[in-house]
Amino acid sequence: MASGSSDPEQPTLSSLGKVGKSSGEIDSAQEPLINGERHYDSYSVLAAVLPFLFPALGGFLYGYDIGATSCATISVESATLSGITWYDLSSVDIGLITSGSLYGALIGSVLAFNVADLLGRRRELIVASVLYLVGALVTALTPNFVIMVVGRFVFGIGIGLAMHAAPMYIAETAPSQIRGQLISLKEFFIVLGMVGGYTIGSLLVDTVSGWRYMYGASTPIAIVMGIGMWWLPASPRWLLLCAIQGRGNMQELRETAVCCLCRLRGSAIGDSAPEQVDEMLAELSYVGEEKEAGLAEMFKGKCRKALIIGGGLVLFQQITGQPSVLYYAASILESAGFSAASDATRVSILLGLLKLIMTGVAVVVVDRVGRRPLLLGGVSVMVISLFLLGSYYTFLDNAPVMAVLALLLYVSCYQLSFGPIGWLMISEIFPLRLRGRGLSIAVLINFGANAIVTFAFSPLKALLGSGVLFFIFTGIAVISLVFIYFIVPETKGLSLEEIEAKLL
Numbered sequence: 001m002a003s004g005s006s007d008p009e010q011p012t013l014s015s016l017g018k019v020g021k022s023s024g025e026i027d028s029a030q031e032p033l034i035n036g037e038r039h040y041d042s043y044s045v046l047a048a049v050l051p052f053l054f055p056a057l058g059g060f061l062y063g064y065d066i067g068a069t070s071c072a073t074i075s076v077e078s079a080t081l082s083g084i085t086w087y088d089l090s091s092v093d094i095g096l097i098t099s100g101s102l103y104g105a106l107i108g109s110v111l112a113f114n115v116a117d118l119l120g121r122r123r124e125l126i127v128a129s130v131l132y133l134v135g136a137l138v139t140a141l142t143p144n145f146v147i148m149v150v151g152r153f154v155f156g157i158g159i160g161l162a163m164h165a166a167p168m169y170i171a172e173t174a175p176s177q178i179r180g181q182l183i184s185l186k187e188f189f190i191v192l193g194m195v196g197g198y199t200i201g202s203l204l205v206d207t208v209s210g211w212r213y214m215y216g217a218s219t220p221i222a223i224v225m226g227i228g229m230w231w232l233p234a235s236p237r238w239l240l241l242c243a244i245q246g247r248g249n250m251q252e253l254r255e256t257a258v259c260c261l262c263r264l265r266g267s268a269i270g271d272s273a274p275e276q277v278d279e280m281l282a283e284l285s286y287v288g289e290e291k292e293a294g295l296a297e298m299f300k301g302k303c304r305k306a307l308i309i310g311g312g313l314v315l316f317q318q319i320t321g322q323p324s325v326l327y328y329a330a331s332i333l334e335s336a337g338f339s340a341a342s343d344a345t346r347v348s349i350l351l352g353l354l355k356l357i358m359t360g361v362a363v364v365v366v367d368r369v370g371r372r373p374l375l376l377g378g379v380s381v382m383v384i385s386l387f388l389l390g391s392y393y394t395f396l397d398n399a400p401v402m403a404v405l406a407l408l409l410y411v412s413c414y415q416l417s418f419g420p421i422g423w424l425m426i427s428e429i430f431p432l433r434l435r436g437r438g439l440s441i442a443v444l445i446n447f448g449a450n451a452i453v454t455f456a457f458s459p460l461k462a463l464l465g466s467g468v469l470f471f472i473f474t475g476i477a478v479i480s481l482v483f484i485y486f487i488v489p490e491t492k493g494l495s496l497e498e499i500e501a502k503l504l
Helices: 047-077 090-119 121-141 145-173 177-204 212-214 218-233 236-244 252-271 273-286 301-317 322-327 331-336 341-369 370-392 400-416 419-429 432-464 466-487 496-503
Strands: none
Touching: 047 090, 047 145, 047 177, 047 212, 047 218, 047 252, 047 496, 090 145, 090 370, 090 432, 121 145, 121 212, 121 218, 121 236, 121 252, 121 341, 145 177, 145 419, 145 432, 177 341, 177 419, 236 252, 236 273, 273 496, 301 322, 301 419, 301 432, 301 466, 322 432, 331 432, 341 370, 341 400, 341 419, 341 496, 370 400, 370 419, 370 466, 400 419, 419 432, 419 496, 432 496
């Protein structure tokens, strides 16, 4: 095996160019990053499946929690079907059950800031799977309300860690040609989990203690996720980051990275793994990854720019109203004319299936069309659909079909834009040395905004009325459109190192 780790001159990087503007396509005429030619990974599709699948189960469980909770809050309040004596819960109690996992996710994001780069992406996902399992069991078997909230909180810490580590692991291990599709496919798994949660919830909503079974049903997936992540290799890029920062023997970590890369790419990589690892090492050295990131450095230079891009995207992802649609789908549909709880939850399944279809469309086209066109087009139609929802609640009474259609239009466009592209961009945009902490800040912003919007939706709806609330969301969506146009860059087809060198 070649010992190229001590030869920083192996790839010639002097021709590296930078882009002056942060938005738009990268000029194909610019100098490429490596050895005067664009490098594409050789990979086996079969080998690429499992390194995506097991981390994506963390997203599936997050989505399942959203769908199941939408139905469980109906079940747990029923005097006849809850199976408990403490069913008479206040709106604040229901709010804590609904958003308890989100507050846990906030804590998980804070924990990830401090421990992510030490644990590594793989071990962080293993810890997340354990927390998923414990949280689900505690919630399902709880004897009282307080323990139930604790279980929701523990499950939420697992969400925070999983949603932090999964996009990083997938981004760092996926071939650059299909990185966008795989990370967007993780969003597909989140939506698949929602559909699963809505479906199981609708089947169990009329069952005594059905909410216990809804939460308990997630435990087998958590076990599969944990076993799968135990089997998968570590991220080669994380190993190389440890190597150049002096957290282990350089040669041993380099050889481990080569072995991990071979497992991730399969037989198609042939004998080129050592060369690819040496290229990664040289690129990391060139862009200055040798020093560990400090807290103050997160808000300077490249990382500040990445934080503005990634943090802005995930903030707008939440404050344009999406959590309200997801967590309160059943109640919105009930107000639109679906009075029976079982009817509302079944229509929620249709909502989830639509999200699934549109996310599938985004997965197929994201690496062909690019990130910016999907964002600009999808958010533009979101503005129209939010305006229609506001108009319905303000001017157009007694037309529940219009409300549902406008809701479906909104959800469809969200799944073409903010849904998959938000998570994709935050996994791509941060420099490797700062990726663990940068992504934890972005995830913290995401879940913080999610928790606030989810908790505040009902009081704001009562205070302002649904029409005004949706008009406010319309205005925020217009602002997000301006942000995307002027700030968000195109990352299609670039390696993670090229994104850092050319866009930041």
